[in-house]
Amino acid sequence: MLRLHDTATGTVHPLVQRDAGRVSIYVCGPTVYDLPHLGHGRYALVFDVLRRFLLFSGLEVHYVSNVTDVDDHIIDRAAAEERTEADVAAEYEARWWEAMDALGVLRPDDTPHATGYVADMVSLVAGLQGRGVAYETSDGVYLSVDRIAGYGLLARQPLESLRAGARVAAGEEKRSPLDFVLWKKAKPGEPSWPSPWGPGRPGWHTECVVMSLDLLGDGFDLHGGGQDLAFPHHENERAQAVADGRDFAHHWMHNGWVMVGGEKMSKSLGNFTSLTDLLGRRDPRAYRLLVLRSHYRSPIEVTDVTVSDAEKGLERLDGLARRFALPDVLDAAPGGFVVAGTGAATDADADAVARFNEAMEEDLDTPSALAAIFELVSRAHSVADGGGPRDPAAVRTAGTVAVLCGALGLPLRAGTGEVDDASASLAAERDQARRERDWDRADAIRDRLVAGGWTVEDGPQGTVLRR
RNA sequence: GGCGGCGUGGCCGAGUGGUUUAGGCAGGGGCCUGCAAAGCCCCGUACGUCGGUUCGAUUCCGACCGCCGCCUCCA
Known part of the structure; x- marks a missing residue:
């Protein structure tokens, strides 16, 4: 049984399934107004690994992740670039999926869009107003936070201390500084939908409540996202669900930051690197390995050094795949992974698989899981050094590596890459020279090839030859 | 001000009250190789500081120092 840290309790405890054998997960997706940055990449990878591990464990997963396609940032960008909001959202959503595909992140089972749920959101907000927990002002409709039982659960502090630190903007009509907007009245030229309060658009915190409950139902298992969503976004989602009398997420999972020079990477600090940029320059698998090398709740530094380090680790894994000509296991059906030869495997293989599973089940301890994999890598090589790359025990161990890597969404590459004709003929020439024991010529050719990268x-x- | 997290060997990064090591990268020695590369074997007495509990603490408790984050849009 998978145990996971739960933000609501601050403890690690079992991820209980509402429906046995089937896990329901909602993860807050992107607001599509700009290129995804490394932080988006991290959360996407963390939850992809969670999902894959659940599948690997034989569970069914219903994974929902939204796209926020109506929002102030989108409106601002559209205005600045003299385009429609829909055009901006469509472009950046496309870029989002390109990046996700490059990372090897499985597509969600459902991808609700905010604009597809406006009517339901209006109903929710109207209902909240009807219950007296929401109120209208000149610019929108707000939720009265102090009417919510347990507000502050995810912030892990009581309402009073949250209120003490809250900043108040001038001219606000909110009754309490923590009250948040459910519905924004449209200004001229802004996209809008009809509502009891006139034309407007939903506030950000409302869409995820409506969409998660619609697609996953009451009391779904897990709700997740980056740490910065815990408060206020998830807190406010929960507040609406509570106010509406719904049973919301039972477990909350949040991943840590991507850091740059010791500071959180964020839009407001301007210190972000776009994911698109990184994926264009480096092996996308290196970013996945980098993310897996630290625990999902710890901050990670993404620098040329740490990415290179991950690439070298990847090279070690690929080296094994080359030696044993391992097939790409990622294409195997996600739920159909079978740990190679579990029954017939050597005790050492079974032991490593057990350690992998135990590590993953204890709050997704991917660094320890990777350690188990790398130990298998060493042993496969070691056995093959004695018995050759066809040695059945070595092959089985290497195959286990491929399967476990597959469970993490990390495909191994056995190929050496495209070798151009000129380089291939140089290689042939070198082999001829070596057969003739003309070492000077063979080494000169090798130098040329090395100089060529x-x-x-x-x-x-x-x-x-390989690159 | 309130709340939370972190501080492990050259770097990254798990973990544990003591008996044998995480793991990766880099580095040193050896094996293999025509020489290399790849691979294998061996090597580093690390746990912020000060106290306390304990037979024994990096691991538990307390204080302190340092770093980071949340309380505002943010993955």
Whole structure:
């Protein structure tokens, strides 16, 4: 049984399933007004790994993640670029999925869009107003936070201390500084939908309540996102659900920051690197490995050094795949993973698989899970050094590595990459020179290849080139 | 001001009240190799500071120092 840290309690406890064998998850997705940055990439990877591990464990998963396609940022960008809001949202949503595909993040089972749920949101807000927990002002409708039992649950502090630190903007008509907007009245030129309060648009915190409950139902298992969503976003979602008398998420999971030079990466600090940029320059799998190398709740530094470090780790895994010509296991049906030879595997293999599972089940301890994998890598090589790459025990161990990596969404690459004709003929020339024991010529050719960016290895069939 | 997190060997980064090590990267030595590369073997007595509990603490408790974050849009 998977145990996970729960933001609501501050403890690690079992992820209880409302429906046995089936896990329902809602993860807050992107607001599509700009390129995704590394922080988006991290949360997407963290929850992708969670989802894959649940599938790997034989569970069914209903994974829902939204796209916020109506929002002030989108409106601002559209105005600045003299485009429609829909046009801006469509462009950046497309860029989002490109990045997700590059990262190997599985598509959600459902991807609700805020604009598709406006009528339901209006109903919710009207209902809240009817119950007297929401009130109208000149610019919108707000929720009265002090009417909510347990407000502050996810912030992990009581309402009073939250209120003490709250900043108050001038000219606000809110009754309490923590009250938040449910509905925004449209200004001229802004996109709008009809409502009892006149034309307007929903506030950000409302969409996820409506969409998660609609698609997953009351009392769904897990709600997640980046740490910065815990408060106020998730707190406010929960507040609405509570006020509406609904049973909301039973478990809350939040991942830690991407840091830059010791500071949180964020839009407001302007210190962000776009995910699109990183994926264009580096092996996308390196970012996944980098994310997996630290615990999901710890901050991670993403720098050239840490990315390079991850790439070298990846090289070690790919090296194993090359030696054993391991197939790409990622294409296997997500729920159909079978741990290679679990029954027939050596005790050492079974032990490593057990350690992998135990690590993952204890709050997704991916660093320890990776340690188990790397130990298998060493042993596969070690056994093959004695019995050759066809040695059944070595092959089985290597296969286990591929399966476990697959469970983490990390495909291994056995190929050496495209080798151009000129380089291939140089390699052939070198092999000829080596057969003639003309070492000077062979080494000169190798130097040329290395200068051309190749890694040159002597394999059983002669020179092997790879980038 | 309130609340929370973190401080592990050159770097990254798990974990644990003591008996044998996380793991990766880098570095040193050896094996293999025509030489390399890849791979294998061996190597580093690390746990912020000061106290306390304990037979024994990096691991528990307290204080302190330092760093980071949330309380505002933010993954």
